[in-house]
Amino acid sequence: MSLDYCAPLRDMRFVIDEWIGAPEWWCGVPGWADLDAATAHQVLEEAARFVMERIAPLNAGGDLAGCRFENGELTLPEGFRASYRDYVEAGWPTLALDAGHGGQGLPYLLDVALQEMLAGANHAWLMSPGLTHGAAACLIAHGSADLRATWLPKIASGEWLTTMCLTEPQAGSDLSLLRARATPDAAHDGYRIDGNKIFITGGDHDLTENIVHLVLARLPDAPAGSKGLSLFIVPKWLEDGAAGRVRNGVHCEGIEKKMGLKASPTCSMRFEQALGWLVGEPHRGLASMFVMMNAARLQVAMQGIGHAHSAWQRAQAYAAQRVQMRAVSAPPDYAGEPGQPAPIAFHPAMRRTLLDLRAVVEGERAIGYWIGHWLDVAARHAQAREREAAARLASLLTPVAKAFFTANGFAAASDALQVFGGYGYIHEYGIEQTVRDSRVAMLYEGTNEIQAIDLLVRKVLADRGETLRALLDHMRTEAQQCGAVALAQPLGARLGALADEVGRVSGGLLRASSQDAELPYRVAGDYLALLGWLLLGFAWARAMRLACGASADDPFYAEKRATAQYFFDYPLAAFDYRLRLIEAGCQAPLPHV
Ligand SMILES: Cc1cc2nc3c(=O)[nH]c(=O)nc-3n(C[C@H](O)[C@H](O)[C@H](O)COP(=O)(O)OP(=O)(O)OC[C@H]3O[C@@H](n4cnc5c(N)ncnc54)[C@H](O)[C@@H]3O)c2cc1C
Numbered sequence: 001m002s003l004d005y006c007a008p009l010r011d012m013r014f015v016i017d018e019w020i021g022a023p024e025w026w027c028g029v030p031g032w033a034d035l036d037a038a039t040a041h042q043v044l045e046e047a048a049r050f051v052m053e054r055i056a057p058l059n060a061g062g063d064l065a066g067c068r069f070e071n072g073e074l075t076l077p078e079g080f081r082a083s084y085r086d087y088v089e090a091g092w093p094t095l096a097l098d099a100g101h102g103g104q105g106l107p108y109l110l111d112v113a114l115q116e117m118l119a120g121a122n123h124a125w126l127m128s129p130g131l132t133h134g135a136a137a138c139l140i141a142h143g144s145a146d147l148r149a150t151w152l153p154k155i156a157s158g159e160w161l162t163t164m165c166l167t168e169p170q171a172g173s174d175l176s177l178l179r180a181r182a183t184p185d186a187a188h189d190g191y192r193i194d195g196n197k198i199f200i201t202g203g204d205h206d207l208t209e210n211i212v213h214l215v216l217a218r219l220p221d222a223p224a225g226s227k228g229l230s231l232f233i234v235p236k237w238l239e240d241g242a243a244g245r246v247r248n249g250v251h252c253e254g255i256e257k258k259m260g261l262k263a264s265p266t267c268s269m270r271f272e273q274a275l276g277w278l279v280g281e282p283h284r285g286l287a288s289m290f291v292m293m294n295a296a297r298l299q300v301a302m303q304g305i306g307h308a309h310s311a312w313q314r315a316q317a318y319a320a321q322r323v324q325m326r327a328v329s330a331p332p333d334y335a336g337e338p339g340q341p342a343p344i345a346f347h348p349a350m351r352r353t354l355l356d357l358r359a360v361v362e363g364e365r366a367i368g369y370w371i372g373h374w375l376d377v378a379a380r381h382a383q384a385r386e387r388e389a390a391a392r393l394a395s396l397l398t399p400v401a402k403a404f405f406t407a408n409g410f411a412a413a414s415d416a417l418q419v420f421g422g423y424g425y426i427h428e429y430g431i432e433q434t435v436r437d438s439r440v441a442m443l444y445e446g447t448n449e450i451q452a453i454d455l456l457v458r459k460v461l462a463d464r465g466e467t468l469r470a471l472l473d474h475m476r477t478e479a480q481q482c483g484a485v486a487l488a489q490p491l492g493a494r495l496g497a498l499a500d501e502v503g504r505v506s507g508g509l510l511r512a513s514s515q516d517a518e519l520p521y522r523v524a525g526d527y528l529a530l531l532g533w534l535l536l537g538f539a540w541a542r543a544m545r546l547a548c549g550a551s552a553d554d555p556f557y558a559e560k561r562a563t564a565q566y567f568f569d570y571p572l573a574a575f576d577y578r579l580r581l582i583e584a585g586c587q588a589p590l591p592h593v
Helices: 009-021 021-025 037-065 080-089 108-127 131-144 145-156 285-321 348-380 384-419 421-425 431-442 449-459 466-483 489-512 519-548 555-569 575-585
Strands: 066-070 074-076 161-165 181-185 190-201 209-217 229-235 237-239 245-248 248-255 266-279 324-325 342-345
Touching: 009 021, 009 037, 009 108, 009 348, 009 519, 009 555, 021 037, 021 237, 021 348, 037 080, 037 108, 037 431, 066 248, 080 245, 108 131, 108 285, 108 348, 108 431, 131 145, 131 161, 131 209, 131 229, 131 266, 131 285, 131 431, 161 190, 161 489, 181 266, 190 209, 190 229, 209 285, 209 466, 229 285, 285 342, 285 348, 285 384, 285 431, 348 384, 348 519, 348 555, 384 421, 384 431, 384 449, 384 466, 384 519, 421 466, 449 466, 449 489, 449 519, 466 519, 489 519, 489 555, 489 575, 519 555, 519 575
Parallel strands: 161 209, 181 209
Antiparallel strands: 066 074, 181 190, 190 266, 209 229, 229 266, 237 245, 248 266, 324 342
């Protein structure tokens, strides 16, 4: 029995080539005409090899060793520095960066697949380079030409790592409460930053020669609230001509002891007259920071998938060989003695768990990669209208993926632990680490409650359901296409009905919210989950249609058909549960606590 991380390459190819049909679209994109499915497969295979050989083996040891903070020096566990150097040298940070900015210019979709692998193999390791892509995107979108020339090459290549410094003790979800200050420093054509930030991932470490902090702070004339925040780039080390490298006023005061991600330092930072430079316009820092946060949110969604996949994979392997109690039924090809104890994978309760895990994670992979693809369309489509529509769709889907996938990732880890019985609770099998490591994804990059409000209030109600209608059109088109395929037809019909339900409920919420201001906030979490289940229904209806058109004997497609049917028979019942809760929220006031 191997419990080592194994990248799901076959399923990744299915999603990219068949479910999305990305290579067909790439052919028509300038610069990607030569990018065919075979090249994309090679990239994924190389990535998988690196992740499985170099990153996954550091996971358990990193968890046990943790980070060391001694005499002001922060050291990551053994193997992290060397593997990070090789990751940078192999060019993985620049996979999806435009060639014009020194990157390889490959589709972001492939980067999304890489993120899934890294998260499944070693979430704590991924935390260090996790913000590279977002920081580069933020500088490209909002940095001046000078700032880009100075900082972008080393940030984008991963030579210098970045942080995102938002949180302060009194300001977590509510950034309007931030107090860090920035005062102009004309002599350096910059600003002096003062203030304390907490929970800063990678605030200090020994992986790179310099660390570049992106810090939200207030200028002296800033209006109160979140509209008064500006964004600054603040390095740990300054280049000072003749003096060479001098230390900036950025200090790590300590690291948190925490539930999981022990190999990722979560730092308390003190900025004291730290020299920094403004990114974007004064008081518009939140808009600049959102570029970074949106990229990070999809990555966090992929962490949910990575955890769920690795948890399922290990539970499946364990359940196949752990023998306990006689089974009520066995698969037709089972060669064991009837009446003797059988593998726990035969027991219906364990089968339900394993099938649930698989159905959810493979459905999520299709949707997560689909969002990555829409971001490629938003960046590369020849027509502005299509680019805008794709960007709106990706922006609607991102909070759903962030919150729904991370909640499922943690639930999947816990359910997979149950498959291991008591052995799951001890360190040896690694699943208890997955439970601990996966939990934080529901909290950071905007808690899942904040994602739900973002979805319903800002993305659905604020545009009166226009982007949602475009999404539901995708579901209805799929439902129609399923109609032409016998086995897929009932799934398509149900998908169409669910899309209609979501349209009806959303219209109802739009009307009722004008009379009941609290209503959207009461039901936002259930509404997000409702969309999550709808999207998984979409994923599996399409998978069923495609699998019906494929070779009947290929076990890969036979399993796809069986899982699609299972998903519609069992887990999709959760859609109705969420619908009932939204109806309750519409009718029943919520008592105060
Ligand atoms: C391991 C780790 C790494 C982190 N890395 C970083 C980092 O690199 N940079 C950084 O800046 N921050 C980082 N954070 C901080 C993280 O982003 C915050 O913890 C998060 O934004 C929540 O803020 P808070 O902890 O203050 O919770 P609070 O904002 O106090 O929220 C507490 C609870 O109230 C809920 N809540 C709050 N407001 C509302 C509302 N309006 N409606 C409904 N529910 C609400 C929240 O959802 C949550 O459940 C990290 C945190 C951790 C644990």
